[in-house]
Amino acid sequence: MLFSNPLAVSTSAELHELHQVADQGMKHVEVQLPSSRYTQDELQDLFQATHTSPIAFRAPKTMGLGSSDFILEEWEYWLKTVAPLFSEDSLRYVVCHGTAVTLGEVFEYLDARPQDFNGLHDYKTRYVEKIIEQLEQLHSTALKYNIQLCIENAPMGGDHYFEPGKGLIYPALRTPRHLQRIAEATEVQICLDTANARITSNVLSYMHRSRSLFAGATEKEILNTTRDWIEFYQQVQKNTVLVRLSYAVSWGDTPQTTHTPFPEEAYPELLEFAEQVDDEIPILLATGKEQDLQDALKPLRQLKKR
Known part of the structure; x- marks a missing residue:
């Protein structure tokens, strides 16, 4: 049941945000690692000053997987740096993510293969x-x-997917199929981001109805999309060890419309999810801002009383 799961907060490696987390009575955090290198001592000082404790770190935004810019030494540095920061009895997760590519890169690949209908x-x-x-x-x-x-x-693309000149897109990892392929081929597990799952389910379901292909999706991707984010979870449930819980409005293509607290009209979604989520999976509240964190905790506390 969702309302008895261990809770943590997704936040950045900033003193002010970590203090806000602690001020709400929360201790455990998932920390977004910065793009510039921090030392182990610098990170440790943040946790000691705020009395918070990490259970997960998200890889720096500049270190998305799937590109040719993969630098093993950078990954080894961060894994070595964060390892001592977990407490002895803590969960120890590092969350990886795919890299976004430009639409131009996708089109160049297809243009070079004009006869390849499976390009x-x-x-x-x-x-x-x-x-x-x-x-x-x-x-x-x-x-x-x-x-x-x-x-x-x-998600489908970057934070400003529909703005001219900013058309970054995620080629895959938008549906359960590729996530399951990765989990089966490696010993890596899944961190379900509910806002991203809500976005992709909305967009690909719309594309199925409209027969549109504008978001760089294959017919197979569209036809096999999940109905909603809860069905997305059902399909990846056996390999899911973390859930980053938040809401997204429609296609969630701006920072203001994704990773927001659940509104009251979406509480039925939370109740349905609560019946299905494994009770030992940590729930990461995807906000480090004080008011957003209060708003994220509000539905969990209200629904727990029902």
Whole structure:
């Protein structure tokens, strides 16, 4: 049941945000690692000053998997740095994510193969296989530090997907199929981001109805999309070890419309999810801002009383 699950807060490695988490009576956190290197001592000082404790770290935003920019040494640095920061009895997760690509890159790949009707499918397959290859390179280091690697599901595109010149898109990891492929091929588990799952289910379901292909999706991807984020969870449930819980409005293509607290009209979704989620899975509240955190805790506290 959702209302008895261990809770943590997703936040950045900033003193002010961690203080806000602690002020709400929360101790455990998932920390978004910065793009610039922090030392172990710098991170430890943040946790000691705020009396918070990490159960997960999300890889730096600049270190998305699936690209040719993968630098093993950077990953080894971060795994070595964060490993001592977990408490002895703590869960020990590092959450990985795919890299976003430009629409131009996808089109260039397709233009070079004008007779290949499976070109887009092949592009996505190569992207996923590269992620698997890179995760396999990380396996021995993660094992050395007793860290469980996770892969998160992606949204459709970047935060400003529909703005001209900012058309970043995630080629895969938007539906359960590729996540399951990665989990089966590696020892990596899944971190379900409910806002991202809500976005992709909305968009791909719409594309199924409208027969639209504008978001760089294959017919197979569209036809096999999940009805909603709860069905998405059902399909990846056996490999899911973390749930980052938040809401997204419609297609959630801006920071203001994704990773927001659940509104009251969406409480039935939370109740349905509560009946299905494994009670030992940590729930990560996807906000570090004080008011948003209060709003994220509000429905859990209200619904628990029902």
